[in-house]
Amino acid sequence: MFAYTMRRLMVAIPTMLVIIAVAFFMMRLAPGSPFDTERALSPEIRAQLMTFYGFDKPLYIQFLDYLKGLATFDLGPSLIYKDQTVSEIIGSGFPVSMTIGLAALLLATCVGVPMGLFAALKQNSLPDYSIMAIAMAGICIPSLVVGPILSLVFGVYLGWLPTAGLDLGKMTFETLLLPVVTLSLAQIAIISRLVRSSAVEVLRSNFVRTARAKGLPELQVLSKHALRAALLPLVSYLGPACAGLITGSVVVETVFQLPGIGKNFVTSALQRDYPVVMAVVVLYAGLIILLNLLADLAYGLLDPKVKYE
Amino acid sequence: MTLLTTPQEKAELLEAAIKGRSLWEDARRRLFRNKAAVGSMIVLGTLTFLAIFGPFFWPHDYETIYNDRVLQGPTWENLHIFGTDPQGRDLFVRLLYGLRMSLAVGLVATGVSLLIGVIWGATAGYIGGRVDQIMMRIVDVLYALPFIFFVIILMVVFGRNLILIFVAIGAVEWLTMARIVRGQTISLRKKEFVEAAEAAGVTSANIVTRHIVPNVLGPVVVYVTLTIPAVILTESFLSFLGLGVQEPMTSLGNLISIGAREMEIAPWLLIFPATTMMVTLFCFNFIGDGLRDAIDPRDR
Numbered sequence: 292m293f294a295y296t297m298r299r300l301m302v303a304i305p306t307m308l309v310i311i312a313v314a315f316f317m318m319r320l321a322p323g324s325p326f327d328t329e330r331a332l333s334p335e336i337r338a339q340l341m342t343f344y345g346f347d348k349p350l351y352i353q354f355l356d357y358l359k360g361l362a363t364f365d366l367g368p369s370l371i372y373k374d375q376t377v378s379e380i381i382g383s384g385f386p387v388s389m390t391i392g393l394a395a396l397l398l399a400t401c402v403g404v405p406m407g408l409f410a411a412l413k414q415n416s417l418p419d420y421s422i423m424a425i426a427m428a429g430i431c432i433p434s435l436v437v438g439p440i441l442s443l444v445f446g447v448y449l450g451w452l453p454t455a456g457l458d459l460g461k462m463t464f465e466t467l468l469l470p471v472v473t474l475s476l477a478q479i480a481i482i483s484r485l486v487r488s489s490a491v492e493v494l495r496s497n498f499v500r501t502a503r504a505k506g507l508p509e510l511q512v513l514s515k516h517a518l519r520a521a522l523l524p525l526v527s528y529l530g531p532a533c534a535g536l537i538t539g540s541v542v543v544e545t546v547f548q549l550p551g552i553g554k555n556f557v558t559s560a561l562q563r564d565y566p567v568v569m570a571v572v573v574l575y576a577g578l579i580i581l582l583n584l585l586a587d588l589a590y591g592l593l594d595p596k597v598k599y600e
Numbered sequence: 601m602t603l604l605t606t607p608q609e610k611a612e613l614l615e616a617a618i619k620g621r622s623l624w625e626d627a628r629r630r631l632f633r634n635k636a637a638v639g640s641m642i643v644l645g646t647l648t649f650l651a652i653f654g655p656f657f658w659p660h661d662y663e664t665i666y667n668d669r670v671l672q673g674p675t676w677e678n679l680h681i682f683g684t685d686p687q688g689r690d691l692f693v694r695l696l697y698g699l700r701m702s703l704a705v706g707l708v709a710t711g712v713s714l715l716i717g718v719i720w721g722a723t724a725g726y727i728g729g730r731v732d733q734i735m736m737r738i739v740d741v742l743y744a745l746p747f748i749f750f751v752i753i754l755m756v757v758f759g760r761n762l763i764l765i766f767v768a769i770g771a772v773e774w775l776t777m778a779r780i781v782r783g784q785t786i787s788l789r790k791k792e793f794v795e796a797a798e799a800a801g802v803t804s805a806n807i808v809t810r811h812i813v814p815n816v817l818g819p820v821v822v823y824v825t826l827t828i829p830a831v832i833l834t835e836s837f838l839s840f841l842g843l844g845v846q847e848p849m850t851s852l853g854n855l856i857s858i859g860a861r862e863m864e865i866a867p868w869l870l871i872f873p874a875t876t877m878m879v880t881l882f883c884f885n886f887i888g889d890g891l892r893d894a895i896d897p898r899d900r
Contacts, residue, residue, distance in 0.1 A: 313750070314750070314753065317750070318753060427885060428882075430881075431885055433836065435840045435856055435857070435860070436856060436877060439856070439874075440870070443864070443867065443870070447864050542837060542841070545841060546860060556752070557841055568753065
């Protein structure tokens, strides 16, 4: 187990390097510059700025400098918001994205798992079909449709909840409710489909038949034997999904005008704010790798058939 | 297990006894018995037909601006049946163009992913050994990339051109395809009929084209029908963030983003494009699910 974890972490390092390199060179080799303002800067000032930020050095040296900074957690200042460091920008945006993402994941699991299990128990009946129809709807109705419609109905027509906007540092239940619900709908759908199909398979399997044959009460068969096996695929799904939820919140953050990290990313990419863009990419890539590893490890703990050596 | 009792099934059984059916014919029958899938095919066919030919017969053009008809609600007057947008353009014809664009992106980008994915996966699976290891390790690394961010960076830095959208999204979606094709190819290589063909002296190229590819096709077709809606979503996501197709051209995501901005005063701008998009995605997903059940009826 320990050796496996170490090996995975060793593989993660080159992966991260590739990701950082691709993002870095893609950003830098592209046309445009953070100093393209409406008023053209005089050549002298421009040259000074370039020297100040080290843009006059050869690109590979800049890349090595960046890696050095990254290793010491010094991400430097933002190129656009001169009074803020990159760490400050990420530090203010990430909690918002993370709160929404985790809340959505929690909601999706709490709703999706019972839905899937129930559908599996009532396989090929009306409740099963209706749950699967709802799940299909959740997959087909994208967040960029759900978000505006929810805020139109609950914010504008009914006036129950604020439609948009979140003052920095003030995350209240009301402001977060609609974004979280919007983000969780697709996940509810995917989770309930996943749980249903694995539960259907498990309920047909031999060990469940054995448990029933030896006369265990149905409730015990389900809770002690079937449930654990049925939820296994969910574990390996939740890792990537967790990272994906934070990624997916780009749309939700745009719709509800939340100051999250996804929105930061799009604006800073448009303004060529290289350090911020890089920081977001590195953060997400790291999260994806880490969460995948955690999911795999959890899988190994839960499934006695899987052995990592 | 149910007994074969319905007259229809009896007749089929009889027919089957008379004439052998291929796997594909079986699948086709099962697919056409699936009402949701057939209904979806009809709806999707109609939508596609409208998107391609509708604009030729509609009195308005997608970029004509009527300054005196800004933000009109749906009305029969002047045939603005879906209303007009903030620039005073007819929404119905713009919706047709948007749908056309979204379908085109879906098909072309899926085609790109199909091309890369099948070649990559089949090569890795058929050659095997070290080549396979290296090729699949590359796929693993690419899987860890936060791809949507790379697409956003691409769109931002190279400007929003249409071909880039096609290629960028296609390049994102080929990974799963490659994995599916590789897995299938490896399991097929060990099958008796491939061994028999090898023993009979059939050339490698012939084995791949005559035996491997047709058998890989099933899962690939299913995955393709499920990739198209995913691609349409990705494109709409980009357009929604203002990084997709450029005005005056439009796509469903672009229309939805305009609709979301104006929804308080002009809800029709959101409702019609959103409905069109949902119906389209529903259709693709139903067809995909139907195909999966038809081709691989094991876990129904």
